[in-house]
Amino acid sequence: MSKKNFFTKAFAGTLATLMAVTPAVSVPVFAAPGTGQDSTDGTNNTQVANDLENSDIIDYSKTGSLSIYKYDITSAEAAGDYTEGERFANGEKDTVVEETMADYAIQGVQFTYLRVGNIETYSNTEGGSSQVNVVYEIPVKLAEILKLDAEDAYKMNEDGVAEKCTNKGVLHYDSTQLSDALAKILADDELAATSALEEYLYSYGTQDSTTDGSVTTSEDTGVEAVNMPKTDAKGYTHVEGLELGLYLLVETEVPEQVTSTTNPWFVSLPFTNMTPEDENATGEEGGNYWLYDMTCYPKNQTGNPTLxxxxxxxxSNTNAVDDKNGTINRGDAYVSSKDSESLVVFNDDSNNPNNEKDTDEAAYVANRGGYTSDGTTAGKDGAGYSYDFExxxxxxxxxxxxxxxxxxxxxxxxxxxxxxxxxxxxxxxxxxxxxxxxxxxxxxxxxxxxxxxxxxxxxxxxxxxxxxxxxxxxxxxxxxxxxxxxxxxxxxxxxxxxxxxxxxxxxxxxxxxxxxxxxxxxxxxxxxxxxxxxxxxxxxxxxxxxxxxxxxxxxxxxxxxxxxxxxxxxxxxxxxxxxxxxAYSLDLTKQFSDNEGDMSQVEFKLYNTTDAYYVMAKQSAEDPAVWYVTGKTTSKEEATTFIPTEEGRIVVYGLEADKYAMTEIATDNGYTLLEDSINIVITPTDRDVIASVAGTTGLTGDQVDAIIAAYHGGIFNENGQLVNASKDDIFGTDATRPDIEDANGRTIGKTDMHVGEIVAATATVDEVSADMKEHTYTEGEGTEQKTSANATVVLNVVNNKNFLLPKTGGYGTILFTLAGCAAAVGGVLLVTKKSKKKEA
CATH class of the missing domain: 2.60.40.740 (Immunoglobulin-like)
Known part of the structure; x- marks a missing residue:
């Protein structure tokens, strides 16, 4: 039979079974502590000796032990290896469960136990008849949390009680009362009840004590609350040498993936064996002997955050106290700063047939990928618009x-x-x-x-x-x-x-x-x-x-x-x-055909035709050829006038990828201006980036696909793809998939962040593909030089001399004038580097 598909019935679960509270009986089975039987006592008669040997009565010379295996039920169910209610827990070791759930073990869970009282016999003779019950001693405070009425407690000091209890601050109840009370407060408000019982143990100082096996003692009662060792890679923790009695178990600390803890439960040490309720469970006929070593298989629900x-x-103004995305800071001019009064300026240009004039703030933002508080849809299909706000x-x-x-x-x-x-x-x-x-x-x-x-x-x-x-x-x-x-x-x-x-x-x-x-x-x-x-x-x-x-x-x-x-x-x-x-740059070199012109007389303006603004920049103190972009303006007069160095260079540093028009607005006397603007289009770099996604326990072997498909409805990446089918959105190639690891008690199968291949930036100049040169830089305080490809559009502009004209009144004046004007149109040479793939 496959270990992964064997279940037929009852795993773990019910209060009366997993909690192993011994049921009430109608005949005496043991005496109270202090007078209980002890197999080391050589004076026992034959009947007592036989009862002790056969485990018919409690042997108070023994101690108890508790073993816990902790499993991730969310992953196990997603894999199809477990269905709620498939196994019956009787407090005994279940190797089938351990083998089946091994891949779903959870490491790092801490349980805290508190011995809440003795196991005692209530034997009361009254009115000619006797009543004998097994009862459990619990503190009054615990009884209050369980909402047990003191009037319903067994009166252990009445005249007819054979073995009286003189302990202070305690009450006595049988297992049915305790089980029913715990079940009811959990049913009424499971989380409040769990938290109250956690707090009850925390009151002994365990909340801040996570050392395995740490012990804290209440000054009032002398009762000890003890942290068990945290579960290991097999989800296992164990404690032995426990004094016999009734214990409260609470799951007090969990690792990062656990979303719900196991309900608190009672453990009676020892406990009477129970008959399995299905053919696959272990154990012999129930009700025949006392057991001192209990094994429990509680489960956790799990889940993880996203990023x-x-x-x-x-x-919008980022310092605004009101709704950020409902505030659009529009003005007549750009002011690029965090406390700006104007980050949005309407595009009133109509020279681009794909753009319509902006007349509405919400439409302006939505057409560029943004989202507005009035419900305007993000990313309208306005052809020609940018996606600045997506x-x-x-x-x-x-x-x-x-x-x-x-x-x-x-x-x-x-x-x-x-x-x-x-x-x-x-x-x-x-x-x-x-x-x-x-x-x-x-x-x-x-x-x-x-x-x-x-x-x-x-x-x-x-x-x-x-x-x-x-x-x-x-x-x-x-x-x-x-x-x-x-x-x-x-x-x-x-x-x-x-x-x-x-x-x-x-x-x-x-x-x-x-x-x-x-x-x-x-x-x-x-x-x-x-x-x-x-x-x-x-x-x-x-x-x-x-x-x-x-x-x-x-x-x-x-x-x-x-x-x-x-x-x-x-x-x-x-x-x-x-x-x-x-970001990108333009590197323009200005030349005069005769190398005699005065570069200081040359002036350029740079206009962004995508978003209808002029570029503003500041000249570098270290390199006068470099102009760092600082902002935007709709005013040509306020726009930066770029003047080349003596060598003729202008580098405009820090441009977004858009459409631009570079216009020569002045040149030296005797030389011709460019006939038209230089039209530059930069298409930006792109690459697909997909955030990492947390894994789960059990993501190993042939279980991976099933868990990914079913775990909380599917483990998806930020693009809405199941992580085992992740694709790079740009290239359609396989993106990062979950790591395949061996189960180790921790969350495994994390899908690492995917950073796709680069789609390189490109450029055209006057609709002709242009080469882009690389950028050399160092990072921060570093000294290592690095390079970045496709960073700069290179332009070479050559101005020729004007044609000489005849003296006024000379022969042929009209003829030479017309010829000279015609030639002047062709007298400016614009040189752009044609596209050529660089060798790797």
Whole structure:
């Protein structure tokens, strides 16, 4: 029989079986502690000796043990290897379960046990008849949590009771009462009951004590709460040498993938053997002997968060307190700064037949891929428009532009306090060419559409953080300018958004059965939590107007890492994603045909015909040939006038990929101007980037496809593809697939971040394909020279001398004048380098 498809019935589960509370009996089976029988006592008579040998009565010379195997039931069910209720748990070792569930073991789970009282005999003779029951001693506080009435407790000090109990602060109940009470509080509010029992153990100091086997003692009762060793790679933990009695077991700490803990349960050591309820279960006929070693097979539900980083051009004031995406900062002129009054200027040009005039703010934004609060659809099919305001993995931008970043993460399910998040931290690495504007905000959404558009008008709630380096209530935001602890990028900026204790408490909620703050959860998540909401961290950067901006196909990388953990110290996981920002340059060399002209008299203006603006730039102090782009303007008078160096060079550094017209507006006396503008088109670099996706337990062997297809409805990447069928959106080739690993008790099969092959930038000059030269640069403080291909469009402009004209009144004046004018039209030579694939 295949180990993976053997189940027919009952796995683990019910209170009366897995909890192994010994049922009440009608005849005495043992005496109370202190007077109980002991196999080491040589004075026992024959009957007692035989009863002890046959395990008919409890042997108080023995101790008990507890073994627990912890499994991921979500993955096992997704693989088709398990269905709820397929095995019966009788407290004995089940090798079939262990073999079948081996791949789904969970490492890092901690159980805490508390011996809550003795096992005693209630033997009361009253009115000529006797009543004999097995009863369990529990503290009054525990009885209150179980909502047990003290009047219903067995009265162990009545006159007719044979063995009286004189312990203080305790009550006595039989197994049926305890089982029914626990079942009822769990049914009424499972999470609240679980959290209350967790708190009951926490009151003994175990919440902050995660050392395997640590012991803490209540000063009031002397009772010890003990942390078992955390489960190992086989999901196994064990404790032995336990004093006989009744124990409360609570799952107190879990690793990062566990979304719901096992309900607390009682264990009686020893316990009476139970008859299996199906043909596959182990064990002999029940009710025949006492067992001292219990084995339990509890299960966990699992799940993981997601991560997706995107970027677009900003169109609103990032310091605005009101709805960010409902605010469009439009004006008559561009002002490219984070507190700008004008990031949007209507395109009133009509020279491009594919563009219509902009007459409406919402349409302007939507036509360029944006999303507006009034419901205007993002990314209208306006032919000829750019996609500046569409969130993408890659984007092109000019120096001086303000960019809007979002980090979208769906929070994992949060239930009882044992599953509470203990860390949720975003570490964002911005390359040296980008300057963080110290304006982090956080919004939460109940649906992916609004989250992925960061449509803050529909946010469930927002945390309006408003400065850079600070600790502010919900989050610590820190900025390190030279990478700090990260060695990814020399000269980069490391931005960390780490939720504070208050922030985590707010996310985790109250722990009782309920819904998240958006009313979702079906009453099965932590009440008033942020469970399963979409968290969006958003902020802006300004593209630097200096040499730190990398040009060409290498682009400016921006990496983000999400790290999260729950209650089990040392058990965490990470997800990664990346964006690229691409910018380019024009390298124009001006020449006079006779090499005699004065370069200082030459002037150019650069116009972006895609978005209808003139380029503004500042001249480099180090290299006068270089002009760093700083902004945009609709005014020709305010536009930068580019003047070449004595050598005739103009380098316009930091241009977004768009259509441009370079116009020579002045030249030296005696030389001809260009007949028309030079029309340049730059098509941006592109590549597909897919964020990493968390794996699960059990993603090994032939189970992988089944688990990926069924785990919470499917494990998908950010493009909506099942991770085992990931494709590069640009090339259609296979993208990163899950790692195939051996099961080891941890989450495996993570799908690493996919960074696709580069689609190189291209350019045309006057509709003729033009070569682009590479860019040489160093990163930050580094000294290693690097190169980036397809960074610069090269132009060579040659001005010829005007034709000499006859003196006024001389013969042939009219004839020479006409001939001279005709020749002048052809007297300007524009040279562009034709496209030619560079050798690798």
């Amino acid at each position: 997706d980083k995107s970027v677009r051009n900003a169109y 969130y993408r993995d890659t984007n092109t931008a000019s120096a001086g532009d303000v960019l809007d970043y979002i980090l979208v993460s769906r929070l994992p399910k949060i239930t009882s306090k044992g599953t509470f998040l203990s860390e949720y931290t975003f570490t964002d690495i911005l390359s040296a060419g980008l300057a963080y504007n110290k304006d982090v905000k956080i919004a939460f959404y109940d649906n992916p559409t609004d989250a992925n558009a960061n449509n803050t008008a529909n946010a469930v709630t927002q945390w309006n953080l408003n400065s850079g380096d600070y600790t502010q209530g919900y989050a610590d935001v820190t900025v390190t300018d030279e990478s700090g602890s990260s060695a990814w990028k020399d000269g980069s900026t490391e931005l960390t958004v780490k939720l504070t204790e208050l922030g985590l408490q707010t996310l985790n909620g109250k722990g009782g059965n309920g819904n998240n703050i958006a009313g979702q959860g079906g009453g099965k998540v932590s009440n008033e939590s942020y469970s399963d909401l979409y968290m969006v961290v958003y902020y802006t950067v300004t593209v630097n107007s200096d040499a730190s901006l990398v040009l060409g196909d290498e682009g400016n990388e921006n990496d983000v890492v999400l790290e999260w953990s729950r209650t089990s110290d040392g058990y965490y996981n990470t997800l990664e994603d990346r964006n690229y920002i691409y």
